[in-house]
Amino acid sequence: METTTLEHRFNQKIEREEKIEPKDWMPDDYRKNNIRQISQHAHSEIVGMLPEANWITRAPSLRRKVALLAKVQDEAGHGLYLYSAAETLGAGRDEMIDDLHSGKAKYSSIFNYPTTTWADIGAIGWLVDGAAITNQVALCRTSYGPYARAMVKICKEESFHQRQGYEIMCAMAFGTPEQKAMAQDALNRWWWPSLMMFGPTDSDSVHSQKSMDWKIKRYSNDELRQEFVDKTVAQAEYLGLTIPDPDLKYNEETGHYTFGEIDWKEFYQVISGNGPCNKERIEARRKAHEDGAWVREAANAFAQKRANQQVA
Amino acid sequence: MEQEKQKAALNLSLVMGDNALILGHRLSEWCGHGPILEQDIALSNIALDLIGQARLWLSHAGKLQGGKSEDDLAYHRDVFDFHNFQMVETPNGHWGTTLLRQFVYDAWHHAMLQKLVLAQDEDIAGIARKSLKEVNYHLRWSSEWVIRLGDGTEESGAKMQEAYADVWPYVGELLQKDTWLTELEQLIPGFQADEIISLWWKTVREVFSQANLSSEPMDWLYRKGHLGHHTEHLGYILAEMQFLPRAYPDATW
Amino acid sequence: MSNQNWPLFEVFIRSKNGLSHKHVGSLHAADAPMAIENARDVYCRRNEGVSIWVVPSTQIVASDPEDAEALYEPAKDKIYRHPTFYTVPDEVGHM
Numbered sequence: 001m002e003t004t005t006l007e008h009r010f011n012q013k014i015e016r017e018e019k020i021e022p023k024d025w026m027p028d029d030y031r032k033n034n035i036r037q038i039s040q041h042a043h044s045e046i047v048g049m050l051p052e053a054n055w056i057t058r059a060p061s062l063r064r065k066v067a068l069l070a071k072v073q074d075e076a077g078h079g080l081y082l083y084s085a086a087e088t089l090g091a092g093r094d095e096m097i098d099d100l101h102s103g104k105a106k107y108s109s110i111f112n113y114p115t116t117t118w119a120d121i122g123a124i125g126w127l128v129d130g131a132a133i134t135n136q137v138a139l140c141r142t143s144y145g146p147y148a149r150a151m152v153k154i155c156k157e158e159s160f161h162q163r164q165g166y167e168i169m170c171a172m173a174f175g176t177p178e179q180k181a182m183a184q185d186a187l188n189r190w191w192w193p194s195l196m197m198f199g200p201t202d203s204d205s206v207h208s209q210k211s212m213d214w215k216i217k218r219y220s221n222d223e224l225r226q227e228f229v230d231k232t233v234a235q236a237e238y239l240g241l242t243i244p245d246p247d248l249k250y251n252e253e254t255g256h257y258t259f260g261e262i263d264w265k266e267f268y269q270v271i272s273g274n275g276p277c278n279k280e281r282i283e284a285r286r287k288a289h290e291d292g293a294w295v296r297e298a299a300n301a302f303a304q305k306r307a308n309q310q311v312a
Numbered sequence: 313m314e315q316e317k318q319k320a321a322l323n324l325s326l327v328m329g330d331n332a333l334i335l336g337h338r339l340s341e342w343c344g345h346g347p348i349l350e351q352d353i354a355l356s357n358i359a360l361d362l363i364g365q366a367r368l369w370l371s372h373a374g375k376l377q378g379g380k381s382e383d384d385l386a387y388h389r390d391v392f393d394f395h396n397f398q399m400v401e402t403p404n405g406h407w408g409t410t411l412l413r414q415f416v417y418d419a420w421h422h423a424m425l426q427k428l429v430l431a432q433d434e435d436i437a438g439i440a441r442k443s444l445k446e447v448n449y450h451l452r453w454s455s456e457w458v459i460r461l462g463d464g465t466e467e468s469g470a471k472m473q474e475a476y477a478d479v480w481p482y483v484g485e486l487l488q489k490d491t492w493l494t495e496l497e498q499l500i501p502g503f504q505a506d507e508i509i510s511l512w513w514k515t516v517r518e519v520f521s522q523a524n525l526s527s528e529p530m531d532w533l534y535r536k537g538h539l540g541h542h543t544e545h546l547g548y549i550l551a552e553m554q555f556l557p558r559a560y561p562d563a564t565w
Numbered sequence: 566m567s568n569q570n571w572p573l574f575e576v577f578i579r580s581k582n583g584l585s586h587k588h589v590g591s592l593h594a595a596d597a598p599m600a601i602e603n604a605r606d607v608y609c610r611r612n613e614g615v616s617i618w619v620v621p622s623t624q625i626v627a628s629d630p631e632d633a634e635a636l637y638e639p640a641k642d643k644i645y646r647h648p649t650f651y652t653v654p655d656e657v658g659h660m
Contacts (some may be wrong), residue, residue, distance in 0.1 A: 024630045028363020046349070054342035057549075059335060060556035060565035061383045062367050065340075066360055070610075072343050073356035077607055080349045084591040087573060093593065094570050118556055118565070150590070157611070168565070176563050248644035284345065294471060295407045296569040298464025305463065306596065315657055348571070354606040453602060460595075 014215055019145035021086040033207065034144050035089050036105075037216060039096040042082035043107035045075045047100075047281050051115040052124060068121060069162050074161070078154045086148040101286045109267060110193050112275030117293055119172055119179075119186035125165015127187075127194040127232070133158055134228045135198065143215040166235065173239040180240075187236065188244045195259075196267045197261060198225040204264075229257050316498050321433055322376045323395070323492040327538050328424075328439075329369030330396035333386060335417060336362035336431070337549055338404055345405050354453065358414070361446040368439045387557040391546050395492075398537040401546045408461050408468070409475040415454035416479060416516060420450045420486045423511035429498045443492035455519045462523025469524060475494075476525050484532025486512060492538055572621060574600040576608055579616035586618050594619075 006025045013020065015310055020026055052072050059065035099105035115121065136158070139151045146244045172183040197203055199221040211217040219227075229248075236243050247260035269275065339359035346352030367382045374380035400417060404410045425447055426442035461468045489505045497503040513527075520527040535541075556565065571593040577586035589608050594600035600619040608614070628636060644650050653660050 001606055021630070023627060049344040056340045056343055057552050058555055060387075060563075062333075062370075064387055064565060066363050066367075067354060069360055069363070071342055073360070074351050074610070075351055076344070076349050076356070077610065080353070080592060080607055083349075083572075087591065092570070153590075171565050175565075176560065178560060179563050208413060220457060288345040288347070291345075292351075292407065293569050294465070294467050295347040295351075295461070296571060298461050298468030299599070300568050300571065301468075302460040302464040303596035303599075348593065348602040350594065350607060353610075354603065357606050357610070456598075456602075 014143055017215075019148060020143055021145045029210070030216075031089050033211060033214065034147065034216060035086050035091045036094075036207075037211070038082055038086040038147050038150075039090075039091065039099070039146075040108075042079045042086065042096065043100045043105055044111065045079035046097040046129075047107045047111045047285060049075045049079075050281055050284055051111055051113070051277070052121060054115050055118060055121050058118070058123075064114060064168070070163050071125070071164055073159055078150075078157070079169060081146075081150040081153055085144075086151040088146045089144075092198070094176070101282060101289065103273065105284070106271065108197055109270040109275060110197050112278045112281060113189070113193050114277050117182050117186060119169070119182040120190070121164050122168030122172060122183065123186035123190040125161055125163075126169050126235070127165075127190050128197065129158060129165055131194045131197045131228050131231060133162060133245050134224050134231075138218045138224060141215075141218055147216075169239055169241075173241055183239070184241050187241050191244050192262065192266075193270075195225055195262055196270075198222070200264070200267070209272050226256055229259055233257055316378060317433075318494070320492075320495040320498040321436060322373055324428075324436065324496060325369045325373035325376065326395040327397075327492055329366050329373055329385070330394050331400050331417070331421075332362040332369060333366035334359075334394070334396045334546070334549060335400040335414075336366055337553060338400065338402075339410070339414075341404060342410065349555050355410075358450050358453070361443075361450065365439070365443045365446070368442070372435055372439065383557070387554045391542050391550060392540040394540060394542065394546060394550075395538050396546075397482070397485045398535045398543050399485060400480070401537070401543055401549060402478070402482060403508065403545060404538060405475065405478055406471060408471045409478050411454055411457045411461065412472065413474040413479045413482075414450070415458045415519065416483050416486065418447060418451040418454045419515040419519075420508070422447050423508045425494070426511070427500060427503060430501075432501070433499055436499065452516070455515075457524045458519055458525075462520075462525055472523065472525060481532065482535065484530075485535040486539060487532070488534065490538055493565070571595050572623070574604075574619045575622050575625060576604045577598075577618040577620070578604070578608055578614040580613060581615055589613075591622060597621075601641065 007027060010020070010024075010026060010030075013024075020030070020155075049072050052068065052075075056065065056069050056072065059068050083096060087093060096105065100107065110131075115124070126205060133155065136151055136155050140148055140155055142148045142151065169183055172179040174180075199208075202208060202220045202222045205221055208217065208220060212220065233243065233248070233250075245260045247258070249258055251258050270278070273279075336359045339355055339362065343352065343356050343359070346355055353556055366386070370382040371384040374382060397417075400412060402413065422444075425440045425444040429437055429444055431437040431440065458472070462472045463469070478565045487509050489509075493505045493508075496505075536541075557563075572595075573591050574594055574597070575591050576589050579586045580587050592600065592603050592607055594603045597619060601617055604617045604619055605614075609617070
């Protein structure tokens with residue numbers, strides 16, 4: 001069949017809200033765009049384990065410890081679901097991981113910030129997972145079937161993550177003065193990077209339009225960011241904490257909060273590798289992968305031996 | 313008589329609980345750093361099981377000590393009050409070392425729980441029943457890995473020999489007939505420490521022979537982790553684990 | 566470096582007895598027994614299953630989307646295969 005006919009059919013499917021499945025014909029760019037976005041998303045889950053795993057051994061109670069460990073483990077699972085979705089498009093997990101380690105592939109800039117106190121674990125659950133969930137709920141309707149299915153599963157599992165974080169924030173905000181100060185400090189440091197998680201403003205976003213047309217993305221960066229701010233302000237007020245933005249105010253007319261200018265210079269610095277922890281994060285991932293090489297190799301060799309024995 | 317039973321139950325709960333807690337702590341250090349995602353997840357599952365078991369044992373121990381909580385015990389004791397075997401506090405080393413340590417512990421843990429489910433004390437039997445289901449899987453998983461790595465490539469075989477050299481000197485403590493163990497006859501009619509030891513040997517010999525590892529006994533040092541005599545590693549584990557409750561004694565989290 | 570990449574397996578889970586196995590995703594494992602355990606650890610963290618199937622992804626044979634018309638369209642106009650095609654007098658009640 002001619003490419004134009006195929007493309008026409010493909011566009012019609014997208015128009016009709018039909019999902020695209022792995023073996024369906026799709027434009028090369030659609031495939032590439034999906035691989036890029038899904039693998040980036042997978043990388044974010046995996047790199048995102050590190051700042052939180054940093055506190056597993058220091059969690060202040062056994063209840064908090066198992067909750068955090070289970071949460072970080074879930075993120076490994078989510079990375080795995082997403083790599084699997086990208087693999088249906090012909091990308092190998094090993095190649096994707098190589099791209100992460102070489103710096104060719106990106107991941108969410110937020111995970112390049114350090115977790116210096118326990119309150120950061122609360123703030124990450126509350127704000128970072130809150131922002132991620134805003135994004136991910138929108139992605140459950142993305143046009144590529146395996147990606148959409150992975151997102152549905154992930155959203156279901158993540159529902160406990162944000163609650164876990166907010167509960168930690170509550171314990172601290174309503175705790176001793178020292179704890180409250182720690183909670184405020186965490187909010188101060190995580191607020192702006194959380195807003196940056198939605199990506200550049202729509203006018204500066206390189207990939208957005210095409211992704212919107214193909215319904216890979218369903219809402220623009222700015223729309224999602226606004227939604228996040230709108231639902232988070234009241235949660236901060238409940239905690240008695242102050243969002244570090246003097247320009248933040250409610251607009252009666254629009255029914256939305258207006259907020260101050262994001263420091264895009266910082267955003268692009270962190271994205272391009274100059275964030276506070278970029279080096280450590282990639283180094284930790286690379287080390288895990290390289291240290292594990294002999295293990296993966298041995299498992300293959302052993303499987304081969306066993307298979308040969310069965311034949312013999 | 314009642315008092316002796318109570319003492320046996322307390323000592324048992326502390327040994328089991330502290331082993332689970334400290335080994336769970338070590339395994340949780342792997343989270344995010346495993347050799348492949350699938351195994352990172354698998355090891356975290358085991359860490360979660362162990363920390364879950366530690367909570368049950370320590371809650372029970374706390375109850376026997378007049379109403380202390382699991383966190384009182386985990387976060388407010390110093391090194392000399394911990395009763396875990398020295399083996400579980402040793403550093404993780406590489407994946408093979410972690411897995412070999414896990415396997416020899418699982419083999420012991422499994423043998424032990426098979427006896428503890430027979431305890432007349434329903435609290436102990438209950439914790440043991442729940443744990444045994446989990447440890448069945450741990451043992452299966454770690455046995456397979458020890459064999460896979462021992463009989464994988466030349467490199468992995470060599471790595472397992474290294475691991476063996478690190479782990480084997482510590483297994484003696486699993487095979488000592490210490491008082492906390494022999495006094496279990498107070499709780500389990502007909503209890504024989506020798507049965508646990510011989511069951512351990514059987515499992516270890518079977519797996520080691522497939523993994524090309526020697527299971528010759530050595531002239532083991534008598535280790536007293538169970539009495540609160542530890543290696544230098546435990547102090548660092550506790551410094552890390554207990555930092556927050558110690559630094560902010562008035563806070564709840 | 567020799568081969569470190571584990572093959573891909575498709576995972577199917579029966580969520581409870583009485584239901585069929587359903588495709589839930591994929592994972593990597595060195596061999597089939599490991600794939601079962603990985604599936605347990607990855608896809609059953611929340612009590613999702615009572616039975617697991619794993620199949621090497623390369624062993625799945627799939628129909629070609631190009632054949633969709635020939636394969637599925639002909640069934641569309643066979644409306645007489647559906648109960649609503651037939652009229653039964655109201656007095657007879659549910660049938």
